[in-house]
Amino acid sequence: MTFPVVGMVGGGQLARMTHEAGIPLGITFKLLSDTPQDSAALVAHEVVVGDYHDLGTLRDFARGCDVITFDHEHVPTEHLRALEAEGIPVRPGPAALVYAQDKGLMRARLSELGVPCPRHRLVADPADVTRFAEEGEGYPVVLKTTRGGYDGKGVWVVGTEKEAAEPFRAGVRVLAEEKVDYVRELAANVVRSPHGQAVAYPVVESQQVDGVCDTVIAPAPGLDEELSGIAQEMALRIANELGVIGHLAVELFETRDGRVLVNELAMRPHNSGHWTQDGAATSQFANHLRAVLDLPLGDPRPRQPWTVMVNVLGGDFPDMYSAYLHCMARDPGLKIHMYAKGVKPGRKVGHVNTYGEDLPEVLERARHAAGYLRGTITE
């Protein structure tokens, strides 16, 4: 059998859903998971339990694979260079990944490319933060550790020089950014393959709660067509210039005066693309696999006018399965995607997708289901 072996580092829900998408392709999916109970490890067949920080573990894992890809962006750059040096395809490669791993480098590169970003610079200490604030509109400003942040972690909105002390305690370089007066957040997601083919998904609206993605609406309602095109072209250009292979999520701010600024980059399947599992002709997971395998990419177009995704976060009710009765009976069209993760408050344990022609109805269905699964809605 000549079907390739795709190795994914990281056993979270992104890997779980990538394995799901790989099954119909007939490929072999191999997983390097932190523990045997990780979301993806519970459903995949070829599972290696090990620490990706250990180069020996990573190397042994990669040697059995035709290509290596990622459920997260924490694999040390030097390890990935070592794998590449052995001739193992790493996609996306370390040269691209570094821009998802280090926000300081990302900002510098995007600025070099003339890609619109919030006003920003690296800052040395709280006094420097105040100088940065005074270079613009003053406090509040946004401070981010250049490495290690996700789902709102490693990001602070500070209103005073005193508050600005905390980010520096992490011992990592700190990036200051203006607090953008945005009307909403968008995501322009694309997939790019090694030979340069790329597809762009519809630009979506992404609603955050406490720094964590909550609701995604596809496509972004009322988004100016020209601005949508600008956002998609920006994402395609970033993917091309940075040499990204696979899925690239470009999180954007839509400003009050009708422009888009890049907020963050992620070089893997992303929360803002989960809607594609039921709402697009080809899911982000399927297209990510095709891209890392250098296969022709699948149609990214939406299958119906509106698709909504709402995250299911852990609440106070650990028994989510019992909520299925209500949710499935109430909405036979609901698409539930649970991750088989232990329920902890605020933890991403699943998401629901709904689709249809009437946005208020599609939104209500998804919000109700997610709230009921979480336990915040009880009837």
Added chain:
Amino acid sequence: MTFPVVGMVGGGQLARMTHEAGIPLGITFKLLSDTPQDSAALVAHEVVVGDYHDLGTLRDFARGCDVITFDHEHVPTEHLRALEAEGIPVRPGPAALVYAQDKGLMRARLSELGVPCPRHRLVADPADVTRFAEEGEGYPVVLKTTRGGYDGKGVWVVGTEKEAAEPFRAGVRVLAEEKVDYVRELAANVVRSPHGQAVAYPVVESQQVDGVCDTVIAPAPGLDEELSGIAQEMALRIANELGVIGHLAVELFETRDGRVLVNELAMRPHNSGHWTQDGAATSQFANHLRAVLDLPLGDPRPRQPWTVMVNVLGGDFPDMYSAYLHCMARDPGLKIHMYAKGVKPGRKVGHVNTYGEDLPEVLERARHAAGYLRGTITE
């Protein structure tokens, strides 16, 4: 975690695709597979390799599960009764399954219910076959072993008493049926849950080649609306009267004079329902799982005007992966479903689904892709 454990007996592609559908539900899928290389065993996490003919093996497997279901219908009835006696839910149960396993019993029961069938009776020997023929329109007649047939095996069309000798060599009771002058074959598939809820999928046209399913068109083109309703009600009634839980495929003949007659029953996900993976709001696999778990059933409605499935059978070219480049490039909307089975001539190794608004185009896309994957089309 209170998510249930579903045990499926049989590791073929139906189990593989059921595991795929179970991943987003967060349930635990446990497999009893003949070998470690079976289609489903290659992608599932909880795999037990063992012989389902052995009651001890089956019992040990079932004890770890909340419900048992099937990828095939070969598990001996007495074993299933033993499991039920231990309080393990078996769905569908042996009382229903026997009508999928034994064609003679199936014909008798359907006749009892007044469900239209081809003229038929059990026959004792070739001379009896001739008497059966003479009771009607004469030869040719169809002979079937009452047990063990599938994909055209165990079915003969005989034109003379001499030819009628072969089926009796199997040592199983033989059923004779009139050779129906049908205009086409249809399938009316339904799913039924333990508390009696049921959904009916659109009636599809099923085209066979050499006794094996080749192409399925959903919905059946030009099918009279009233006849479609009759077929769906017939299938729902059969499911209800026979106590089927899970997916029931009712294969039908559409006669020249506009009636439907039941051909075969299958109580599991079925080839005639693979189109639902991409063409319906809820796939047959997802709904089969919901039914055996006694969860509310999902919307069975089609998502677009036409969906076509074409089987990919093994041809002379073992390297199907290399065909992906052409097929995916030619048709970015193509949905490929491969089973990771070794390629042998005529063996079901995958299928492709296409969907759209223009049936000739949708058909051409699916046929081209399946032919190219098989190696019968080379450009």
